[in-house]
Amino acid sequence: MEMKDLYKKYVSDEFDSNGVLTKLEIHVPENFNFGYDVIDEIGKNEPDRRAMVWLNEEGEEHIFTYSDLMKKSNQVANMLLAHGVKKGDKVLAVLKRHYQFWFLTIALCKIGAVLIPATNQLMKKDYTYRFKAADVKYVIATADGEVAEHIEESLTEYDGITEKYIVRGDRDGWVSFDKEYVKYPETLERIQNNVNDDMLLYFTSGTTGYPKMVLHSHYYSVAHLQTAKHWHNIQEDTLHFTISESGWGKCMWGKMYGQFMCAASVFVYDFNRFHSADILQKIQDYKVTSFCAPPTMYRMFIKEGIENYDLSNLKYSTIAGEALNPEVYHRWYEYTGLKLMEGFGQTETVLVVANFPGMEPKPGSMGKPSPLFNVDIVDEDGNTLPAGETGEIVIRTNGRHQIGMFKEYYKNPEATDAAWSNNIYHTGDTAWRDEDGYFWYVGRTDDVIKASGYRIGPFEIESVLMEHPAVLEVAVTGAKDPIRGQVVKATIVLTKEYKGKGDEALIKELQEHVKKNTAPYKYPRIVEFVDELPKTISGKIRRVEIRNNDNK
Secondary structure, eight states, X not given: OOHHHHHHHHEEEEEOTTSOEEEEEEXXXXXXXXXXXXXXXXXXXXXXXXXXXXXXXXXXXXXXEHHHHHHHHHHHHHHHHHTTOOTTXXXXXXXXXXXXXXXXXXXXXXXXXXXXXXXXXXOHHHHHHHHHHHTOOEEEEESSTTHHHHHHHHTTSOOOOOEEEEESSOOTTSEXXXXXXXXXXXXXXXXXXXXXXXXXXXXXXXXXXXXXXXXXXXXXXXXXXXXXHHTSOOOTXXXXXXXXXXXXXXXXXXXXXXXXXXXXXXXXXXXXXXXXXXXXXHHHHTTOOEXXXXXXXXXXXXXXXXXXSOOTTOOEEEEOSSOOOHHHHHHHHHHHSOXXXXXXXXXXXXEEEEOOTTOOOOTTOXXXXXXXXXXXXXXXXXXXXXXXXXXXXXXXXXXXXXXXXXXXXXXXXXXXXXXXXXXXXXXXXXXXXXXXXOEEEEEEGGGOEEETTEEEOHHHHHHHHHTSTTEEEEEEEEEEETTTEEEEEEEEEEOGGGTTXXXXXXXXXXXXXXXXHSOGGGSOSEXXXXXXXXXXXXXXXXXXXXHHHHTO
């Protein structure tokens, strides 16, 4: 079965005269399962088709075909079934970028157990919270670093773990994943499921409190066809590289469901620390054709000197995770001839807004709404706002099941109802749309600054400040003011060249820089220099922490 046939089996679509997607509908049978209906389907029909190119910093390299993924996932599934894993069991996996994560994800999908991906940056208290909150029964972790130690420390406060598996190593009291799964058969009789069964659970990054648990069904996997084909522009011969550790949702966006449903290949580089030169070298040497990363990494590539690398095989580049500074867009285009195609979505969704193939991107714009959803920008009463006015990005669900959206916040009906009520899902992100229908990101609803009657989003000011050579990182927040209600505050980490030079003269220079490059009322009346910004473990700036510290 060729990719186009697999695609047509589940999707109906329409395009305008420029080839831009205008309609997308997904249809799947009640028993759809990504493991059997995608991986196994391709593995049986095109067993030698390349699925994944994997390598690590130590020089180890593997190329896996779709047949390999089918057989390896069957072995892992048989192992887990023999060890007592059942449909609905919660399995937490801390596997960095190890190829075993792909075997496990597909295996759990086939069994009907629920995967909980987690980052290796978690500490004891993080594991304890996750184990208790999600009723985790099994844990599968890397032997690298201190992951297993932190997990064992947390288990002094949680006794619900049935079995522990260690990957790429051995440890007393743990089952050796790599030695054990190879003992089991490469075939597996299909286990029946419903497409609305629980499949995947993510903990949000928790920028404003304890992480919530985002629960997805099997519908989520097939909805990422849109992400891959209609944003990453994946073709059958694509080698796609998304930079993400397996603990983050971006991994599923860029290295799992949609790419495999397009019968393409994913490139996985198992590294510990990001080095821009190393990544550029891999893109060059392995002839990566499609690439996705956050704007910060593109900025690092530019500083590294991308003109020193042969990126001629790269045909498409996308960007997500944070809003795009137009300067990065222009520099990348100057060096590669590729226009960065920004996209927006959440842990709770697949792609919601994007610059789709065939569209002319506007630097700094998120693009236009996906035809998979009814996306709107509304005021506080849920009324649609006209072009030019800032409001919250919402999805109007109209009483219909939304393929590609989460089922609920697990065990938290209050949070589910707060975010998703009256047939409107509130993203908590704000934006405005221009006359052409392009969306422009402003910030989280909690981050919008209300000063002297103005509503000011932090991103525009941060983008202007980032253009100044003194600014390495910046977070813009609102600080209380007795006259204006709030004033704009910029918390800044200085570049190496300006370290120790954060004086009144530099503050004045930065303020004037903002006044000259955006509306003068947006300039930061307060500027604070710090050594580092408070962040979540996923690297997102915790503006709420800055605000809370200011209000103490």
